[in-house]
Amino acid sequence: MNKYLDDLFLYPKSWVDDDALGFAATARAWAEKEILANRLEYQQGYDTLFVEKRKKLILDIGFERLVLPEEHGGYGWNKPSSAPGILTVFTEIGRGDEAVAFIAALKYAVFAIMTMQPNVDTALLGELAPLYFADELKNVALILPGAGLDGENTALFNGRSVPVTLKASPDGYTLSGKNLRPLGPGFTADLFGVVCSDKGGRACLAFVPADAKGVKKGAPLKMTGLNACRNTDISLDKVKIPKSYLINREDVVTELYAWLNLLLGGTSIGGAMNFFEILTNWAENRTIKGKDIMKENPLCAAVLATVAEEIAGARLMAYSMAHIMAQPESWGGVGGSGVFTFAQMLGSRIQQACLNALNKGMELMGSAGYAKEWHVEKHWRDIKTIQSWLCGVGADVPVKMDIARYFYDCKEV
Amino acid sequence: MKHFDEFSLPLEQVSPMEKHIRKVLRAWADTDCIPFRRRYDEDWKEHKLIEPAFQKLMVDLGFQKAMFPQELGGWGIGHSDYVFRIAYALSEEVGRADTAIAVAFLVTIWPLTTILVEPHVNWRLAREFAPWYVNAKHPVFSALTMTEPQGGADIENMGLLGGKTLRTTARLEGDEWVVNGHKLWPTNSAGVSKLFGVPCTTKPGSHDKNDFALIFVPTDTPGVSEGNPYEKAGMAADKNSDIWFDNVRVPAWYRAHGPGLDAQTFTEIIPWGQVASIGFLTGAMLNLYERLYEFVSTRTYRNRPLKENDAVAGVIGRIAGDIDICRIVGYEAACIGDRRNKAYGLPIHDEEVIGKIRNIKDFVSDKAVENFGRAMDVLGAYGADREWDIEKHWRDIKIIQLWMGGKQLCQMEAARYFFNCTSI
Numbered sequence: 151m152n153k154y155l156d157d158l159f160l161y162p163k164s165w166v167d168d169d170a171l172g173f174a175a176t177a178r179a180w181a182e183k184e185i186l187a188n189r190l191e192y193q194q195g196y197d198t199l200f201v202e203k204r205k206k207l208i209l210d211i212g213f214e215r216l217v218l219p220e221e222h223g224g225y226g227w228n229k230p231s232s233a234p235g236i237l238t239v240f241t242e243i244g245r246g247d248e249a250v251a252f253i254a255a256l257k258y259a260v261f262a263i264m265t266m267q268p269n270v271d272t273a274l275l276g277e278l279a280p281l282y283f284a285d286e287l288k289n290v291a292l293i294l295p296g297a298g299l300d301g302e303n304t305a306l307f308n309g310r311s312v313p314v315t316l317k318a319s320p321d322g323y324t325l326s327g328k329n330l331r332p333l334g335p336g337f338t339a340d341l342f343g344v345v346c347s348d349k350g351g352r353a354c355l356a357f358v359p360a361d362a363k364g365v366k367k368g369a370p371l372k373m374t375g376l377n378a379c380r381n382t383d384i385s386l387d388k389v390k391i392p393k394s395y396l397i398n399r400e401d402v403v404t405e406l407y408a409w410l411n412l413l414l415g416g417t418s419i420g421g422a423m424n425f426f427e428i429l430t431n432w433a434e435n436r437t438i439k440g441k442d443i444m445k446e447n448p449l450c451a452a453v454l455a456t457v458a459e460e461i462a463g464a465r466l467m468a469y470s471m472a473h474i475m476a477q478p479e480s481w482g483g484v485g486g487s488g489v490f491t492f493a494q495m496l497g498s499r500i501q502q503a504c505l506n507a508l509n510k511g512m513e514l515m516g517s518a519g520y521a522k523e524w525h526v527e528k529h530w531r532d533i534k535t536i537q538s539w540l541c542g543v544g545a546d547v548p549v550k551m552d553i554a555r556y557f558y559d560c561k562e563v
Numbered sequence: 564m565k566h567f568d569e570f571s572l573p574l575e576q577v578s579p580m581e582k583h584i585r586k587v588l589r590a591w592a593d594t595d596c597i598p599f600r601r602r603y604d605e606d607w608k609e610h611k612l613i614e615p616a617f618q619k620l621m622v623d624l625g626f627q628k629a630m631f632p633q634e635l636g637g638w639g640i641g642h643s644d645y646v647f648r649i650a651y652a653l654s655e656e657v658g659r660a661d662t663a664i665a666v667a668f669l670v671t672i673w674p675l676t677t678i679l680v681e682p683h684v685n686w687r688l689a690r691e692f693a694p695w696y697v698n699a700k701h702p703v704f705s706a707l708t709m710t711e712p713q714g715g716a717d718i719e720n721m722g723l724l725g726g727k728t729l730r731t732t733a734r735l736e737g738d739e740w741v742v743n744g745h746k747l748w749p750t751n752s753a754g755v756s757k758l759f760g761v762p763c764t765t766k767p768g769s770h771d772k773n774d775f776a777l778i779f780v781p782t783d784t785p786g787v788s789e790g791n792p793y794e795k796a797g798m799a800a801d802k803n804s805d806i807w808f809d810n811v812r813v814p815a816w817y818r819a820h821g822p823g824l825d826a827q828t829f830t831e832i833i834p835w836g837q838v839a840s841i842g843f844l845t846g847a848m849l850n851l852y853e854r855l856y857e858f859v860s861t862r863t864y865r866n867r868p869l870k871e872n873d874a875v876a877g878v879i880g881r882i883a884g885d886i887d888i889c890r891i892v893g894y895e896a897a898c899i900g901d902r903r904n905k906a907y908g909l910p911i912h913d914e915e916v917i918g919k920i921r922n923i924k925d926f927v928s929d930k931a932v933e934n935f936g937r938a939m940d941v942l943g944a945y946g947a948d949r950e951w952d953i954e955k956h957w958r959d960i961k962i963i964q965l966w967m968g969g970k971q972l973c974q975m976e977a978a979r980y981f982f983n984c985t986s987i
Contacts, residue, residue, distance in 0.1 A: 193794070296944050298863035309865045331944045372601070372949035374939075374958065437713065439720070440728040449971055509932065512961070513970045517710070517748045517803075520796040520962045527796035531958070538939045538946035544864045545940035547874040563874075 170235025181246025244420025305347030375531030401485025411497025578645035592660035636697035647900030654842025663800035674760025753804035772826035797958030918980025925973035
């Protein structure tokens with residue numbers, strides 16, 4: 151392939167400012183040098199071998215400070231208008247490794263809730279930023295609404311169970327919940343963003359330090375993908391947090407979902423674009439039927455076209471989502487029902503498109519598609535893991551219900 | 564529905580011995596494989612955990628002798644009118660537990676079908692190899708070494724290429740074949756097998772099927788060397804590697820049959836592989852149903868069991884419906900094979916048989932990939948979790964979709980038959 155990815159997969163470049171393009175170029179250089187050039191070596195232990203690579207990106211380059219306001223030592227991208235730029239950067243990181251991007255996305259999304267204008271929570275940020283944006287890697291995992299257990303009657307967020315309950319106490323709040331499945335690096339998390347329900351059953355977001363009394367972590371889980379992201383189930387046994395560690399404004403959870411969909415969309419698109427590069431190399435150098443270059447065979451070309459279509463479509467959807475989020479005042483805020491619904495709808499489609507690109511493209515690669523040597527199967531496992539996790543529970547049914555509620559005013563679904 | 568056994572089978576066409584075979588294999592799966600399989604991925608290189616499952620299945624229960632004639636100490640299944648259906652049942656039951664164990668076991672039989680199954684029994688070779696398998700105290704594996712570095716699945720595309728792209732050569736010197744070449748990826752390579760079935764050409768570049776040779780090569784023959792196992796997305800119980808043949812000499816009578824019939828029996832191997840693949844897939848899907856049933860019965864959406872939500876029911880109903888249909892068509896693929904000696908049947912090298920069975924494998928593969936992916940989504944945050952088993956099958960069955968020429972070759976073989984295509 152002799153074309154630059156951004157020249158192939160057209161996107162609304164004018165929506166991305168020069169700062170973001172510069173940062174994206176830095177992220178691309180990091181991916182090329184630190185990850186892509188050596189990635190076969192990392193198979194022996196992503197979770198440990200990637201730590202130094204993550205440090206370079208997160209701490210040395212300072213990537214994670216993008217979300218912080220300038221007055222808190224950040225780059226000041228804490229405006230919704232930064233959404234297309236941050237999408238561009240996450241796409242580049244995801245191209246290098248989905249797990250690195252995934253872990254970064256969770257932290258960005260959680261802190262966006264308290265840093266993003268117009269909802270900057272200076273007091274909370276003053277407490278948390280020094281603790282979780284220091285000189286060491288600090289991981290954040292999320293407890294999102296999802297599957298409930300038969301026989302239990304939990305509060306609901308748009309149909310999904312909210313298994314963590316919140317009780318007010320004189321000096322703060324107490325959180326309780328059992329057998330909770332985090333989204334993200336639960337085993338190594340330093341901070342949990344926990345969606346919980348208050349007395350009235352309303353969903354809100356609490357910040358729970360992993361070393362708080364009553365936080366219990368289980369053994370690390372074996373997962374399909376995202377090997378650099380070690381997860382585990384946790385329990386919260388009457389965990390106390392200060393009052394300031396709770397955000398309970400009206401749209402806090404929908405806003406969180408909007409950011410997650412955008413950032414994880416970029417992550418998977420980046421992985422899919424790297425797969426496109428690998429597949430292109432394969433199709434240009436493989437002969438079939440004893441004579442034909444693979445890409446010149448019409449059947450194979452049709453499959454290759456599908457792969458490109460899926461990725462290109464996903465990228466355009468992601469930029470549309472970013473553009474909508476960049477102008478929240480037009481649509482009732484990032485957490486408003488319009489932006490939330492479009493984020494859920496497009497986010498789901500983006501993940502499905504990326505996975506379909508992988509599934510189809512692998513069909514042309516035979517055993518190279520599933521051999522670890524070619525790195526394709528890793529992208530496939532990583533993107534599938536992100537896609538399934540984002541479903542929460544019940545496949546795409548909860549997202550379909552979100553869409554139906556918005557477009558058709560359904561009350562009971 | 565009380566049990567996954569209630570997924571449809573054409574009961575009037577089931578072998579009388581199938582019920583017993585399934586019962587034995589079900590017990591093996593539930594006690595010797597399923598309790599351990601979540602740790603198989605980490606055992607991909609050593610097979611310390613996997614080996615006992617093979618030992619029980621192939622030696623203690625005796626399944627590695629199943630295909631050999633009774634007079635040679637086997638079970639004589641190669642002579643049964645139900646041989647394809649029994650192979651399908653074996654594939655399904657073992658595949659339910661672990662498709663990689665299923666393929667490693669069935670591939671042991673695979674190259675031997677060319678010399679053990681009526682009407683092409685080669686008694687001299689059968690007598691030569693039978694003691695290796697029927698008297699063994701440990702599992703004895705075989706491999707069919709098809710794929711070559713330059714052509715991928717071209718070797719399986721006999722209909723169009725007739726072996727033209729083969730680079731592995733067989734040269735007759737006196738009463739010996741001298742084999743040279745390089746193969747990739749066979750199941751049961753990387754030092755696992757005792758015997759290779761090696762597709763070769765006696766005249767490089769020729770598409771004349773008389774120049775195609777299928778030669779059996781014991782793996783301890785001087786000149787045979789194998790690489791280390793490849794690391795893969797799944798299927799830890801199946802080892803694959805490079806194989807090199809460097810002036811490997813075997814007796815002339817180690818050729819399966821001879822000019823013409825070698826190409827025919829090799830072509831007949833393809834439906835065997837496809838029917839077994841379909842069995843692996845439906846077996847895995849039966850297990851998908853078991854695990855999914857538990858999840859949707861115990862986990863909730865809107866505080867009701869997932870399966871009681873109309874929209875989720877729409878998803879899981881489709882999954883179960885697809886499993887039922889896949890089993891019906893899978894069994895039909897096996898029946899097509901078993902009609903080969905009937906007046907109303909066709910030989911299994913016939914274009915119609917190959918086209919139809921390839922088509923069924925393609926269909927079932929697509930459905931398996933789709934439904935395992937959907938099932939993982941139903942599990943959501945638990946979908947990628949090893950503890951629920953579905954993700955392991957998801958990684959494994961994708962490999963089944965891609966092997967033996969993958970989807971595109973299935974599509975071409977089907978098109979050739981259904982539309983009389985002449986150049987594709």
